[in-house]
Amino acid sequence: xxxxWALARLRTLDVxxxxxxxxxxxxxxxxxxxxxxxxxxxGHPFEQRTVVIVDAAGGPGPSEAFAAFDEIVVEHARxxxxxxxxxxxxxxxxxxxVPAGDEPSRLLxxxxxxxxxxxxxxxxxxxxxxxxxxxxxxxxxxxLFPGMLTFSVMLSGLFATGYTLVLYRQNRFLKKLATTxxxxxxxxxxxxxxxxxxxxxxxxxxxxAAALAxxxxxxxxxxxxxxxxxxxxFLAFLGVGLVLAAVIESESLVVDLVSAVNVPxxxxxxxxxxxxxxxxxxxxxxxxxPSTAMVRLVRxxxxxxxxxxxxxxxxxxxxxLWAVAxxxxxxxxxxxxx
Amino acid sequence: MEVVSVERLEKRFGDVVALADATFTIEGPxxxxxxxxxxxxxxxxxxxxxxxAAPTSGTVRVLGGPLSPYPRRRVGVVxxxxxxxxxxxxxxxxxxxxxxxxxxxxxETILRRASLVERARVDMTRLSGGEAARLFIAAALIHDPxxxxxxxxxxxxxxxxxxxxxxxxxxxxxxxxxxxxxxxLREADALCDRLVFLVGGKVRACGTxxxxxxxxxEQAAGAIGVEAAFFHFCSVRMRGGDVVEGEP
Numbered sequence: 001x002x003x004x005w006a007l008a009r010l011r012t013l014d015v016x017x018x019x020x021x022x023x024x025x026x027x028x029x030x031x032x033x034x035x036x037x038x039x040x041x042x043g044h045p046f047e048q049r050t051v052v053i054v055d056a057a058g059g060p061g062p063s064e065a066f067a068a069f070d071e072i073v074v075e076h077a078r079x080x081x082x083x084x085x086x087x088x089x090x091x092x093x094x095x096x097x098v099p100a101g102d103e104p105s106r107l108l109x110x111x112x113x114x115x116x117x118x119x120x121x122x123x124x125x126x127x128x129x130x131x132x133x134x135x136x137x138x139x140x141x142x143x144l145f146p147g148m149l150t151f152s153v154m155l156s157g158l159f160a161t162g163y164t165l166v167l168y169r170q171n172r173f174l175k176k177l178a179t180t181x182x183x184x185x186x187x188x189x190x191x192x193x194x195x196x197x198x199x200x201x202x203x204x205x206x207x208x209a210a211a212l213a214x215x216x217x218x219x220x221x222x223x224x225x226x227x228x229x230x231x232x233x234f235l236a237f238l239g240v241g242l243v244l245a246a247v248i249e250s251e252s253l254v255v256d257l258v259s260a261v262n263v264p265x266x267x268x269x270x271x272x273x274x275x276x277x278x279x280x281x282x283x284x285x286x287x288x289x290p291s292t293a294m295v296r297l298v299r300x301x302x303x304x305x306x307x308x309x310x311x312x313x314x315x316x317x318x319x320x321l322w323a324v325a326x327x328x329x330x331x332x333x334x335x336x337x338x
Numbered sequence: 339m340e341v342v343s344v345e346r347l348e349k350r351f352g353d354v355v356a357l358a359d360a361t362f363t364i365e366g367p368x369x370x371x372x373x374x375x376x377x378x379x380x381x382x383x384x385x386x387x388x389x390x391a392a393p394t395s396g397t398v399r400v401l402g403g404p405l406s407p408y409p410r411r412r413v414g415v416v417x418x419x420x421x422x423x424x425x426x427x428x429x430x431x432x433x434x435x436x437x438x439x440x441x442x443x444x445x446e447t448i449l450r451r452a453s454l455v456e457r458a459r460v461d462m463t464r465l466s467g468g469e470a471a472r473l474f475i476a477a478a479l480i481h482d483p484x485x486x487x488x489x490x491x492x493x494x495x496x497x498x499x500x501x502x503x504x505x506x507x508x509x510x511x512x513x514x515x516x517x518x519x520x521x522x523l524r525e526a527d528a529l530c531d532r533l534v535f536l537v538g539g540k541v542r543a544c545g546t547x548x549x550x551x552x553x554x555x556e557q558a559a560g561a562i563g564v565e566a567a568f569f570h571f572c573s574v575r576m577r578g579g580d581v582v583e584g585e586p
Contacts, residue, residue: 171421179388179415180438337390 020253028260038279039267045277048073049093049116052083056100065123073276078308084108085304088135089143091274094120096128104128110135138214145210146298147271150291152202153230154265157237158244158258160195161188161330165245166254169337178336188331192238196231203230218302225301229319233294236319239326240290246333270295293318340402341366341485341515342387347396349382355539356382360396362534362544366485366515369507371530373520373568379539380519381418384489387517388415401485411439414478418489418519422463422470429458432477439481452476468499475506486510488518492525504529527564535571543571 015021050073053061066072075092077083086092087108093116095108104127109117111132121130136142168174177187207223210216218226248254266272268282269291275283286292293315300307307315342364349357357379364370374380385391386398389408401409423431429445432452436444449455452472457465465473471491478486491507492500507529510516520526526533527547534544543550550567 168421171423172417172419173421173423175390176415176417176421177438178390179410179413179417180435181410182438 018252020250020256024256024260032263035264035267039282041279042277045273047071048277050075050086050091051094051096051120052077052086052092053096053098054078054080054083055098057098059098061096061098062105062124065125066120079305082304082306084133087133088139089299089303090139091143091303096124106131108133110139136215138216141210141214142216142303143299144272145214145216146295146302147266147269149203149206149210149226149230149298150233150269150294151262151266151271152206153199153234153294154237154291155258155262156195156199156202157234158241158261160199160241161191161238162241162244162248162254162258163251164191165242165334166248166251169245169249170251172337175337184331184334184336188242188334192235195238196234199234200227200231203227216302222301226298229294229297229301232316232319232323233290236290236294236322236326239323239330242330242334243326246330246335249338265289265291268292270299288318290319290322339366339515340364341400342517343397343399344387345397347383347386347398348394349379349386349391349539350394357386357393357539360536360539360541362541364515364517364532364534367511367513368531369511369516369518369529370532370534371518371520371526372534372536373523373526373530373564374536374572375521378521378536380521380536381489382539383536384487384517384519388413388487411481412484414481414483414486416471416474416478416486416488416491418493420470420474422465424461424463426462427459428454428462428465428473431462431473432458435477436480441480444480448473448476448480451479466499467495468502471495471499471503472506475503475510479510483514485515486517488516490519490521492520492522500525523565523568530564533564533567535568537572543567 015025048071051066052075053063054077055061061076063074066074075086077086077095080095080097083092083095083097087095087110090110093109093113097106097108099105105124106129107117107121107124108131109120111134114132117130117132121128165174168177204227207216207218207226211218211223244254244257248257268275268278268286269289270286271291275286275292278286296311297307297315300311340363344363345361347357347360348355360383372380372383382391386393386405387400389400389405389410392405398405401412403409429449432445432448436448441447446455449458452469452475454465454469454473454476457469462470462473475488475491478488488507492503495503504525507516507518511531518529530547532544532546533550535542535550543553545553547564550571551563554566554570
């Protein structure tokens with residue numbers, strides 16, 4: 001056997017003999033394909049157009065005008081500001097504002113949706129005024145920003161505990177610390193604090209880049225809220241990493257697993273499109289994820305001018321529950337060494 | 339003074355018996371070597387004495403007390419194959435262990451004792467085997483422990499580093515009990531005041547070096563001192579100074 005074939009054989013067997021690597025190389029692409037097929041069984045999310053209705057009287061507004069069209073999804077907003085936030089973030093294609101008095105309704109569209117607006121206005125009551133509102137050309141980036149921020153924080157959290165603990169277990173540093181009086185809790189908190197400082201800096205830099213390069217509309221309070229929400233999400237992801245580290249022994253497996261988990265999380269966390277575009281079972285999974293909660297909170301605070309109380313409580317509750325449950329499980333299962 | 343007392347210790351991993359009916363004591367100050375071939379159960383025994391593993395049965399007392407709660411602040415440990423952390427300087431590693439034990443100026447003490455003051459800012463992965471061994475020993479001594487365990491501290495070192503570490507350990511053992519494991523008979527002969535011979539999970543003999551050597555009725559051909567005593571008590575074969583096989 002030539003050296004070429006000997007080495008090629010060695011490399012191939014190296015992957016095949018590691019169960020996780022073999023799964024990642026051979027099985028994961030097929031699983032991913034099946035997942036993508038399941039996720040997009042209703043078609044591409046943006047084949048449908050969202051019309052947001054703001055009815056000052058609190059009624060359903062002209063919802064029935066769009067009922068005959070499958071490609072139109074109707075949502076309701078509490079305020080014109082919230083609806084415009086969705087329009088500017090490309091989460092909605094048009095906004096219908098129904099005033100309380102006798103004034104005519106208004107149909108608002110972005111500069112790139114004027115043709116759609118002319119079509120829609122014909123479905124609305126006579127006298128509805130079509131208005132074009134100014135919107136940043138970075139609108140979809142605005143929509144993506146909370147997802148990108150969440151994704152970065154999620155990776156930092158998972159790797160900060162998951163990867164570090166597995167690495168420390170493999171190189172026996174955990175066993176070394178076990179010979180000292182250092183309490184388990186102090187060790188874990190030190191890991192958390194060390195990475196938290198970096199993640200805080202990461203969040204501030206991402207916010208600054210989003211505001212400066214892409215006109216993401218931050219106020220001082222929405223920026224501060226974003227930092228707070230992100231740090232809460234970071235704690236939940238740290239907890240998940242802690243649980244992973246308790247059950248995974250190999251450094252390469254933890255890297256493969258985090259990579260494998262990332263892809264579905266991107267689909268299920270409203271990073272690129274709303275959960276409503278997913279099949280119901282997947283949407284239900286997404287509703288329970290801390291990543292979805294974090295994306296929604298940041299999006300609401302930054303783009304929609306606030307988050308309704310019920311949604312705020314639910315999302316913060318989801319994040320808190322994940323953080324508490326995963327830290328409790330992770331700490332209970334934490335062992336300094338085998 | 340008795341620092342370790344082991345009575346009828348047994349350790350099983352499923353059906354595998356790693357240690358069987360081990361009984362011995364260790365006194366300090368001085369240097370005690372747990373001597374045996376690879377797979378003899380030395381590291382398992384040390385894990386138990388260090389409070390890192392629980393015995394299946396038997397009684398173990400360290401510094402006069404039971405294994406739980408373990409007297410961490412009175413014991414220092416150097417593991418076999420210690421972690422050399424990436425992107426961590428020698429000084430930062432020293433600082434960590436000084437901080438764990440709350441020793442003021444402990445970092446400088448560790449660096450000085452390890453003769454690594456000049457290498458303080460070097461990434462610890464760049465330390466030589468001997469330098470790293472000195473660092474680990476100095477870190478394990480920072481809280482002035484009464485008892486120090488070292489698992490094969492010289493196993494991967496060149497002869498010169500072995501001598502250096504040997505001198506360092508002899509010095510350390512003048513004031514406290516030092517227990518090390520080794521499969522190197524000549525190293526054990528040169529360093530140890532007392533010896534525990536461990537083969538196949540069983541303690542074959544223990545006592546002072548002088549008593550064990552004196553107990554050998556006639557010197558085996560080519561073997562003297564601890565080497566001859568080990569042959570006598572354990573009926574083992576050797577290759578290149580290391581014990582490679584043992585039968586009861």
